[in-house]
Amino acid sequence: MNLDQALQEISAAPSLEALHTLKVxxxxxxxxxxxxxxxxxxxxxxxxxxxxxxxxxIKEKLTAALAAREAAxxxxxxxxxxxxxxxxxxxxxxxxxxxxLHLISQIQKELLDIFRTMGHSVVEGPEVESEFFNFDGVNMxxxxxxxxxxxxxxxxxxxxxTIQGPFGESVNDLGSALLRTHTSPMQVxxxxxxxxxxxxxxxxxxxxxxxxxASHEAMFFQLEGLVVGEGITMADLKGAITELARGLFGAEGxxxxxxxxxxxxxxGAQFAMWWPERQKWLELGGAGMVHPNVFxxxxxxxxxLGLPRAYEGVSGWAFGFGLERLALLRYGIPDIRYFYQQNRxxxxxxxxx
Ligand code: FA5
Numbered sequence: 001m002n003l004d005q006a007l008q009e010i011s012a013a014p015s016l017e018a019l020h021t022l023k024v025x026x027x028x029x030x031x032x033x034x035x036x037x038x039x040x041x042x043x044x045x046x047x048x049x050x051x052x053x054x055x056x057x058i059k060e061k062l063t064a065a066l067a068a069r070e071a072a073x074x075x076x077x078x079x080x081x082x083x084x085x086x087x088x089x090x091x092x093x094x095x096x097x098x099x100x101l102h103l104i105s106q107i108q109k110e111l112l113d114i115f116r117t118m119g120h121s122v123v124e125g126p127e128v129e130s131e132f133f134n135f136d137g138v139n140m141x142x143x144x145x146x147x148x149x150x151x152x153x154x155x156x157x158x159x160x161x162t163i164q165g166p167f168g169e170s171v172n173d174l175g176s177a178l179l180r181t182h183t184s185p186m187q188v189x190x191x192x193x194x195x196x197x198x199x200x201x202x203x204x205x206x207x208x209x210x211x212x213x214a215s216h217e218a219m220f221f222q223l224e225g226l227v228v229g230e231g232i233t234m235a236d237l238k239g240a241i242t243e244l245a246r247g248l249f250g251a252e253g254x255x256x257x258x259x260x261x262x263x264x265x266x267x268g269a270q271f272a273m274w275w276p277e278r279q280k281w282l283e284l285g286g287a288g289m290v291h292p293n294v295f296x297x298x299x300x301x302x303x304x305l306g307l308p309r310a311y312e313g314v315s316g317w318a319f320g321f322g323l324e325r326l327a328l329l330r331y332g333i334p335d336i337r338y339f340y341q342q343n344r345x346x347x348x349x350x351x352x353x
Contacts, residue, residue, distance in 0.1 A: 001032045003058055010065045016073055019066060026062050033059050103331075103351040104221055104339060107323050108203050111223055114247035118240060120199040120225065125186035127205055128155065130163045131175025133185035137301070138264040139293040146263045150181035151209040166193040167305065179207035183224035183320055184264060187290075190226065191298040195310040197229030203323075214335045221323040228290065228316030234267070237287055237317035245273045248330075252276040257287070265318060266291045275329060282329040285321020 006026055013019040026033050036055055040048050101109070112122050140146050155177040157163070162170040163177055166189045186202040202224040210216050227236065238257065245253030254274035262268040265288025272281040295311035303309060324336050331351070338347050 001026070001036070003061065006062060007065050010062070010069050013069055013073070016070065019069055019073065023066050027059065027066075033062065100349075100352045102339075102348060103327055104323050106351065106353050107327055108221065108223070110248075111244075111323070112201060112203060114244055115201040115225065117247075118199070118243055120201045120227075123186065123190060123200050123202055124204055125180075125183070125189055125202060126163075127180055127207070128157075128163065129178055129180040129185050130165075130171045131178055132171055133188050134178055134180050134182070136175065137188035137294070137297045138184045139291050139297070140263045144263060146261075152181055153179040153207050153209050155179065165189070165301075169305070180204075181208050182206050183222040184318070186224060187226050187264070187294065187318060188298055188301070191228065191295075191311065192301050192305075192307075196314045196316070197227075199225075199227045201225050212337060212341070214337070215325065215328070217324060217336050217340065219340065220336070222285075222320050223323060225287075225319045226290075226316060227318075228311070228314055230314055232315045232317060234289055234317065237289070237319070240317075241271055241287065241319065249273065249276055256281055260286065262286050262288060264291050264294050265289055271319070271321075278329075278332075282326070284326060285319060287317065287319035290316040290318055 006022075010019070010022055013022055023031075025031055028034065033055060036051075040052055040055075043051060116122065134152075135141070135144075135147060157177045161177075162172055165171045183202045183204050183206060186204070190198075190200055190202075204222065204224075205219060206222050207219050208216075210218050212218055225240065227240070238255065241255045241257075242253065245255050247253070252274070253276075256272045256274070257269040258272075260268050260270045265286070268286065268288035270283065270286050272283045274280075275282040295314070295316075299309040299311050324339055327333060327339070328336060338344070
């Protein structure tokens, strides 16, 4: 065998596999060097010594060359890997399109923040509701003409479906299922479950079986407010709504109340806010002092569950208004259908937060 050629082959080996093949070829059990070693026994002692030393030298040189090449190959592949996997942290990232909150979500958030600073808790209720909480419990029994004020989507729930009361009890026997027409049913649910005093606001989606037009949708959002305790008066209601007006429109915020009828309040009012930018009143929603029949319905329900009556001798106020109407007036949007029916991004992006 030719040592120089072998060394050259080793230093030119392109991979660890090729290197291994060479190692076997020269130093393996049947390798060239090993075979030469085996011939030593046939030689004279002089020659054996001479050739033995020469073979050992060759073996050492080959071993060293193999080790050196192995180290070099490993180093090179490490370098290649490092280059391949290098990150250029100075490159700009991918620009993912980012979403934003729908205008109505933004307004809802703003309103909840205003009421949180006034000490209200935020609670939510179910959209699939029982006739009992949506109507009877808020002093709108079946025969009451006021039911016609809120056209209703009635539901026929599938077999085995239960509408749950505030404690998870079934209320299927208390009336039909419907999509809530306002957030007021949550007044009853909350009062059944809690004892006064408390302050809450209830945001949520409501549904009415209505012909849609520029100011009417079949689905819209309301915000309900309810404060109950001893000695609560209409003045407190006015104070809270005034605070709301200031929160929305700054120091100039003013409110106007006009008497009106809602079955669940007495006295009842509709309220409007002064809209400084447009110098006009902005009709927002209804409010009033909680009707005694609502407290009575709540206490009767509590009693039925074995809870003590808790609403005798207290008073409270409530309000409810529509978020879309507020948005229409505040931003001068001409048609409520822009919000959900059209839902165009070009429209929504104008209100990107
Ligand atoms: C109610 O829903 C009462 N529950 C409000 C209330 C609560 C009064 C507590 C007193 C005490 P009304 O049906 O007027 O009332 O609806 C309230 C507001 O919801 C309206 O002023 C309006 O802003 C909004 N609204 C009503 N119908 C629609 C509709 N079809 N599309 C969009 N907004 C509506």
